[in-house]
Amino acid sequence: MKQLIEALQSGQLQDFASSEIKVYESSLTQVEGSTLLLLVRTDAGKKLIAVGDGEIYNQLNGDNVFGAKVCPLTHENRLTLNKFLPYTAPQAFGTQVATMGLGDRLGIASPGHIQTIRGRDIRPVLAQQSIRELTLTGRTYEDVLDAAAYAVFQEGYKDGYGADGDHLKKEEDIEYALRLGFTMLTLDCSEQIDNTIEGLSEAEVAAKYEQLPAELRSRYEERYLQTAANVPGASLTFTRQSLMKDVLIYDKAIDFMEAIFRRYITTLDRAVDFEISIDETATPTSPEAHYMVANELRQRGVTIFSMAPRFCGEFQKGIDYIGDIVQFEKELASHAAIAVHFEYKLSIHSGSDKFSVFPLIGKYTNGLFHLKTAGTNWLEAVRVVAKVNPSLYRRMHQFALEHFEEATAYYHVTTDINAIVPLASVSDEELPAYMDENNARQLLHITYGLLLQAKNADGSKQFADEFFQTLAEQEDTFAAGLGAHIGRHLELLGK
Numbered sequence: 001m002k003q004l005i006e007a008l009q010s011g012q013l014q015d016f017a018s019s020e021i022k023v024y025e026s027s028l029t030q031v032e033g034s035t036l037l038l039l040v041r042t043d044a045g046k047k048l049i050a051v052g053d054g055e056i057y058n059q060l061n062g063d064n065v066f067g068a069k070v071c072p073l074t075h076e077n078r079l080t081l082n083k084f085l086p087y088t089a090p091q092a093f094g095t096q097v098a099t100m101g102l103g104d105r106l107g108i109a110s111p112g113h114i115q116t117i118r119g120r121d122i123r124p125v126l127a128q129q130s131i132r133e134l135t136l137t138g139r140t141y142e143d144v145l146d147a148a149a150y151a152v153f154q155e156g157y158k159d160g161y162g163a164d165g166d167h168l169k170k171e172e173d174i175e176y177a178l179r180l181g182f183t184m185l186t187l188d189c190s191e192q193i194d195n196t197i198e199g200l201s202e203a204e205v206a207a208k209y210e211q212l213p214a215e216l217r218s219r220y221e222e223r224y225l226q227t228a229a230n231v232p233g234a235s236l237t238f239t240r241q242s243l244m245k246d247v248l249i250y251d252k253a254i255d256f257m258e259a260i261f262r263r264y265i266t267t268l269d270r271a272v273d274f275e276i277s278i279d280e281t282a283t284p285t286s287p288e289a290h291y292m293v294a295n296e297l298r299q300r301g302v303t304i305f306s307m308a309p310r311f312c313g314e315f316q317k318g319i320d321y322i323g324d325i326v327q328f329e330k331e332l333a334s335h336a337a338i339a340v341h342f343e344y345k346l347s348i349h350s351g352s353d354k355f356s357v358f359p360l361i362g363k364y365t366n367g368l369f370h371l372k373t374a375g376t377n378w379l380e381a382v383r384v385v386a387k388v389n390p391s392l393y394r395r396m397h398q399f400a401l402e403h404f405e406e407a408t409a410y411y412h413v414t415t416d417i418n419a420i421v422p423l424a425s426v427s428d429e430e431l432p433a434y435m436d437e438n439n440a441r442q443l444l445h446i447t448y449g450l451l452l453q454a455k456n457a458d459g460s461k462q463f464a465d466e467f468f469q470t471l472a473e474q475e476d477t478f479a480a481g482l483g484a485h486i487g488r489h490l491e492l493l494g495k
């Protein structure tokens with residue numbers, strides 16, 4: 001292979017029509033002692049090169065060039081890689097190791113994520129996307145797994161990575177993700193959580209509660225009014241009024257959690273990290289409600305990997321925490337204690353850029369948490385574009401301004417787009433600074449799908465092709481940007 005690398009780099013491979021070859025030397029791998037594999041980038045994109053005569057050589061699809069097989073990074077070739085190189089397939093992690101969701105909406109961020117997280121006391125969930133993200137980007141879960149697996153191969157990363165079917169609400173989406181081998185399932189219960197209860201008077205709550213079956217009411221009252229909740233480190237006070245509200249808000253969601261667990265998790269012949277998401281609701285999760293949900297799951301024999309409550313204050317996309325940090329710390333202490341008590345990890349969604357609370361999260365979880373990011377990784381790509389392709393950035397920014405309202409249908413933000421400095425008054429050199437301003441960050445964050453899918457009148461992509469070409473030319477710049485930005489996340493989390 002050394003000769004092949006030299007031949008590739010010196011352009012000796014006349015049959016291999018590519019003006020420039022980038023060799024990813026960390027990918028160099030020997031399989032079954034008889035086949036050498038290497039990832040390279042050519043003018044036609046990344047290719048997997050195989051040399052030798054082993055079984056994997058025969059199973060990979062590609063063209064024979066200079067005595068080697070040059071293979072496209074297809075879904076089928078990724079499955080072959082998974083079969084012969086288990087570290088390129090995702091794994092479940094369980095509750096005893098910190099994990100970080102590194103959602104990659106573009107399919108090109110994972111190499112930078114791996115370079116950043118390698119060697120730290122935390123493991124990456126590289127293949128994390130929600131159905132919402134797939135819908136907005138036009139990708140599939142196969143694409144998400146393929147991109148992560150090839151990145152792991154490219155970087156020679158053998159410490160393990162996860163794949164999270166994120167914010168799944170429908171059974172067909174759960175089946176889809178599990179069928180493909182996703183190793184984490186984030187069940188989004190927001191549609192079973194009754195947010196209307198918060199707006200009722202005490203009398204209306206009591207009247208609605210009384211309509212519930214007597215057996216259900218007595219079970220909850222016995223467990224939460226007649227039995228003390230003994231959770232070291234958690235300050236929990238149940239009153240009849242708060243219990244009635246929480247039962248009305250969460251009872252149907254708890255039934256849903258149990259049903260999915262029994263139907264899809266207990267029936268699997270492999271480990272899956274099962275996460276409960278109750279964060280994307282209008283109702284903040286009080287520590288008492290968190291305890292009740294967790295205890296009900298325990299009583300029903302439902303075991304989970306992590307729980308994502310809706311914290312007090314605002315965990316908005318792509319910007320720091322908004323709210324009373326003293327209150328947040330007080331409640332975080334209880335949420336973290338509850339997670340420890342029930343032996344799962346606290347999961348922090350919309351974890352991007354919450355720098356002011358990261359030290360608290362690391363402290364109260366004793367460094368055992370799951371933190372999800374996604375939008376911030378997309379914004380680091382936008383930052384690269386702002387630096388090297390000002391014209392493209394200006395066109396994307398203007399398009400985002402024109403389509404911002406449309407995008408607010410997907411994400412809750414309190415962006416003031418009138419506070420964003422007008423493009424015309426910003427020089428090319430100053431464009432990257434937009435990625436340091438909250439309103440501009442959220443403007444570009446929530447419009448990612450509209451930007452990536454936008455088309456010209458002739459049906460060609462308005463931005464996506466130029467965007468991906470720019471990022472391909474700036475691969476190392478993008479990886480370095482992720483290294484700095486995600487590295488800051490990890491440092492503040494104590495990782």
Ligand SMILES: O=C(O)[C@@H](O)[C@H](O)[C@H](O)C(=O)CO
Binds near residue numbers: 129132133349
């Ligand atoms: O945008 C999405 O749908 C996901 O990235 C979702 O927000 C995810 O669960 C998350 O919290 C990432 O920060």
